[in-house]
Amino acid sequence: MESSRVQELRRILLSTLTSNNDSAILLSGGLDTSIITDLGHESLKIAHAYTLLTGPTNTATDETFAKTIANSHSIPHTIIRIPNTLDLVSDSPSSPLSLCVKVLNTFDPMELRNSVVVARTLQECAANNVKTVITGDGADELFAGYSFLSTLSPGKLRRWIHRISQNMSFSVVPLSKALGIENVIQPFLHPDVIQFALTCKKSELVGTCPETGKPLGKWILREAFPEAHSCWRRKDPIEVGSGTTHLPKLFETLYDAEEVEREKARIWDEDRIQIRDAEHLHYYRIFRRTFWKEDSEGRKWECGVERYGSDPCRSCGFQLQRPDQYFCVVCGEWPAREGGLPEDVEDGDDLDG
Incomplete structure (x- = not known):
């Protein structure tokens, strides 16, 4: 060099x-x-x-x-x-x-x-x-x-x-x-x-x-x-x-596996959010508690990211920030677009979010 x-x-x-x-x-x-x-x-x-x-x-x-x-x-x-x-x-x-x-x-x-x-x-x-x-x-x-x-x-x-x-x-x-x-x-x-x-x-x-x-x-x-x-x-x-790399396994010991599966199904039916595992479920519960609001006008999300806008993530419905983005910064889904990745994008090629 x-x-x-x-x-x-x-x-x-x-x-x-x-x-x-x-x-x-x-x-x-x-x-x-x-x-x-x-x-x-x-x-x-x-x-x-x-x-x-x-x-x-x-x-x-x-x-x-x-x-x-x-x-x-x-x-x-x-x-x-x-x-x-x-x-x-x-x-x-x-x-x-x-x-x-x-x-x-x-x-x-x-x-x-x-x-x-x-x-x-x-x-x-x-x-x-x-x-x-x-x-x-x-x-x-x-x-x-x-x-x-x-x-x-x-x-x-x-x-x-x-x-x-x-x-x-x-x-x-x-x-x-x-x-x-x-x-x-x-x-x-x-x-x-x-x-x-x-x-x-x-x-x-x-x-x-x-x-x-x-x-x-x-x-x-x-x-x-x-x-x-x-x-x-x-x-x-x-x-x-x-x-903190041990957290996924720690959550597996904290949550009953059958409970996780029931919650995954319920959350998809009610919120249209795909939950992957016990750790993801734990974080989502806090996210929902923080941003899900109910008032006289009904229920709605009040976080800093639009849901079901012009370019939503396939797994959570929250807006992706750019047309060339395949990683969802809200739920962590990758690839976050229907149809997967285009041919010119490799594994790891979009981890900037």
Whole structure:
């Protein structure tokens, strides 16, 4: 890889690592937050780090990395431990799950497994009067961090990154606003970083891991910041790093299988919503409680997404946002259009929502 390209990315990203206020970082310990903390802890005025871990000790992969990074810079570090992962997704109106459903207008399990971690961490930040938070959002999308992207052809990968750069959004922004946190700093979403990412070739984004021999994304980021503690850490989604990836199986133990099947049939008959499993049912119940209203004019949905409009999802009836969208951000259905996917769309080619 050309050293000039590596140095250009390093220069661009370092120039974005500035803040006028003491800030807190949501520290997963992955490559992205490692770069931000290891290289920008002084210029970003990082005054505190927060990491959330759920489930039994040692099942979440973030702990060791996050601790080491915070300790190496003497940054006060709060680890929020949730021994029972189900506590994050209780049906209490004050739970992180209820907050996510209300703010994000969704009952999509994939979205919620990740966003409840962000929400609970932000609740801790708000309780400590944090006004500015920092995240590593955007690096996986722009620099091919997700494993499925390594299998795409160079042309399809470039098209995916171009499209997602125009449509990506992250739950930390609306959730922070709802909790009274004033500023969200996302260095990887700086226009100069995005513009650089759009010029990257696949050979700059995907390489071969020297330890495993497997494809590894964000290659140019790893070369640009070799001193980052997590330089060669594999990509772990939030749900893996925090431990919420176990939620589907936990819900299977919480709900009776026959009850789930009865509820799936009833909800389809009454609401015309397709429920997939126990986890999906749990989230939908909270979504319905939040947005289903009855008044003198009858019953109706009062969420931020139109239902049965010009372009509805085939499984829930809520509006899809774009003509080229095949993933429903409300219920999580994919493909969300009748007839499935067109020939020019591959598996994983529309996960930007």
